[in-house]
Amino acid sequence: MRRFALTTGSQLVHALVSFAATLTLVRLLSPDNFGIYAAFAAVAFLIMAANRGIFGEQIIAGNIDVRGFTDVIGTLALIGATAGGLVGWWSGSPLLALASIHASATVATDAVRYELMAARVSHGVDRRMLIADGTRLVAGLLALGASTDDHLKVVSWSLLVLSSLVWPTVSGLFSRPPSPSRVIAFMRRAGRFEATMAVQFAVGTGAAQLLPFVAIATFGIAEYGGLRVAQSLAAPVALVATATTPAMIGLISGKRDPREQVVATARLLAVGLPVAGLLWATALLVLETAAGALVPPNQLVVVEGLLAPAIAAAALIVVGQPGGALIRVRRYAGVALSGQIVGVAIAWVLALTAVNSGLVAFAWALAIGSLATVSITYALLVWRLLRDRRSGREPS
Structure with missing residues (x-):
């Protein structure tokens, strides 16, 4: 302790x-x-x-x-x-x-x-x-x-x-x-699962860090800085979300019955959805109220319009945590990697399409890309669970 x-x-x-x-x-x-x-x-x-x-x-x-x-x-x-x-x-x-x-x-x-x-x-x-x-x-x-x-x-x-x-x-x-x-x-030496999860992490994190660089060429270095300020202000929301990961993995892995693992994941997701919405609304209200004290006037005009999409992307982490925990417990690395690749591809298409519509539209494209990643990963996870159930295959 x-x-x-x-x-x-x-x-x-x-x-x-x-x-x-x-x-x-x-x-x-x-x-x-x-x-x-x-x-x-x-x-x-x-x-x-x-x-x-x-x-x-x-x-x-x-x-x-x-x-x-x-x-x-x-x-x-x-x-x-x-x-x-x-x-x-x-x-x-x-x-x-x-x-x-x-x-x-x-x-x-x-x-x-x-x-x-x-x-x-x-x-x-x-x-x-x-x-x-x-x-x-x-x-x-x-x-x-x-x-x-x-x-x-x-x-x-x-x-x-x-x-x-x-x-x-x-x-x-x-x-x-x-x-x-x-x-x-x-x-x-790493097993296939760990190696695949490492690739999945590299794809997701690399896209999250490098995709915003598109804003530099299109909008300028100052506007890119404003986007990063908004994402930094939303970081505590992401910190709250990721702090629950070890507990979720422990809770799901503690269920020996595969069906109980799925039920536990569904319950966590049922809680996570309203919590994500509440976090988004609360953080947006707090940050929009306090933005004038936290951000100087020469950045405030840029940052204010970017807070909502930045917080939305961070809040989506709450929604994705239960599925991610079950993927880790069931060792469904292929599901995680496939969902990440498709989601990143969608994010790139949306972001490159939105650059002509302004920085706020670009930020929302990033958030929608995160939503696509979470949604597609859950769809693939359900497909894998149903396939294993029909085949009678126990999770490895």
């Missing part, structure tokens, strides 16, 4: 720091510079998401040599930090440079966090991990409070970057040579 509380607290602090950093940067950077940062951060966080989604569960379960993965992630983060500094130098904005370096440092810190959790480290190290994260939170709040004084902006963000580099540096992450061979060996 103590370890669970510490590691959960660490993850929450990590999420809060990222959220506070985004709110800070949208107020401190010009719309164009924030758009540049958002594009850079999207690539950095794509690496972090891959580390979590593809390797995270395996790392914590102790099924792989964790150092091989964190070494590679650390090397990518170091390259990213260097690139971020160069981007900031090229743009003439020290704050943009520090923010880009912080995004890469966050990726490295996240990798080390999984390494510590996998190592079953002592309570002393656990406490130091929480202290380091607490320092990041304090630095993030200082950065959030920096508004008009240029020197205070740079000092507070320098503290945030330094605090983010504590764990990667102390752990020796940046001094280790990368070991991609271990990663390749794991992927070769």
Whole structure:
């Protein structure tokens, strides 16, 4: 219980720091510079998401040599930090440079966090991990409070970057040579289910992070930044949704009878649908009311129209969680991958069609693409369940 509380607290602090950093940067950077940062951060966080989604569960379960993965992630983060500094130098904005370096440092810190959790480290190290994260939170709040004084902006963000580099540096992450061979060996040893789920995750996450880049070419870097601001403001809704995943998997896997598993999933979905609607309406009301205080006037005009589709896409995660949990328990990786591919294809078609209708229409196209992914995945899941029932095949 103590370890669970510490590691959960660490993850929450990590999420809060990222959220506070985004709110800070949208107020401190010009719309164009924030758009540049958002594009850079999207690539950095794509690496972090891959580390979590593809390797995270395996790392914590102790099924792989964790150092091989964190070494590679650390090397990518170091390259990213260097690139971020160069981007900031090229743009003439020290704050943009520090923010880009912080995004890469966050990726490295996240990798080390999984390494510590996998190592079953002592309570002393656990406490130091929480202290380091607490320092990041304090630095993030200082950065959030920096508004008009240029020197205070740079000092507070320098503290945030330094605090983010504590764990990667102390752990020796940046001094280790990368070991991609271990990663390749794991992927070769991985079973068909895990390999397929990794591909499904890569398709879904890659589309979610990279598809909005279409907005840069069509609407401009500042408008792309506004889209990312709206998605960041909707992030707490997604955080609430994903927090239920372990509990759902545990509940469904605890049912030995395959029919009881399906019934449990149906009940969770029956609850998830109204909850998703309630989350959308509540978050939209709160954010539209508070947007003036959170977003500067030069971004507010863009962000206000994008909140509804951004929150809708996040709320759809609630609807998809029960089906995703049953897919994990039944090991229906093909269902997940097929639904993801078809949904992403629909999202691309809708998004490319909507670009001529404006940024709001483009954002709604992304949300409808998410709805298509969820709907098609559920349709394929029902088809697979019916097929197994007719054939009398037990779930593997």
